[in-house]
Amino acid sequence: MHNYDMDEWNEFEHLFQRMMRPFKGLDKIWNDMTSSENAQTFGPYYYGYSLTVGPNGKPVVKEYGNVQPGLIQEADTREPFVDVIVDNKERVLKIVAEMPGVEKKDIKIEVVGRAVNLDAVNGDKKYHTKIPIKQKVDEDSVKATYSNGILEVKFKLNEEDRPQGRTVTVE
Incomplete structure (x- = not known):
């Protein structure tokens, strides 16, 4: 186990603060979202990017x-996690959405x-995307x-529109 000296610790702290700079103020947003008057009755809270x-x-x-x-979500509707998959071999487009807590009829x-457009409502579980x-x-x-x-x-x-063409022989 490595014991950090004060210089190493300060360097780590400085790097961590620089890395977290874009998220400055999120603690206030989190506290506002989870305060008793603003708290959603469901979770989890998630946010991200896919590349x-x-x-x-x-x-x-x-x-x-x-x-x-930077935004407090006032609405009680959440966006499901969605993945769009194109299978060119099977010639299928598949949309997969995670929407736990609802029934087929919802x-x-x-x-x-x-x-x-996907919508589902079952009690306090509300999804839209x-x-x-x-x-x-x-x-x-x-x-x-x-x-x-x-x-x-x-x-x-559908089959992609392929340009109609023909071979021309040179005489």
Whole structure:
């Protein structure tokens, strides 16, 4: 076990303070959210970012969670954690949403244009999110299943529009 001397400890403290600077003030927000008059009757509180690489090689940053830094969430609706999976081999788009504490009958799914709206209400458990669909899908093929707090919505992918072409022989 390493015993830190005071210089090492001060350097660590300085680095920690620098790292936590973007989160300054969150303790007040947390205390406001959890005070008896503002406390939600459910948890957990979560917030984060996911970083993936898009098909064009550029990073895609998605924000998720039921609270946001700097904002006290007044509403009692939370955003479920959602993952969108494209399986080109099976030609399927799958949306997976974590919505524990609700029943199948409580879930409402609407496909509106190029987005899927998910809503569920059961007592104090209230979920809502809107998921954009970037791929071409067959809306008539949509199927949904719900088990153990996990909702899966599947679409068949449409064939991509391929340019019509022909080979030209040189004479």
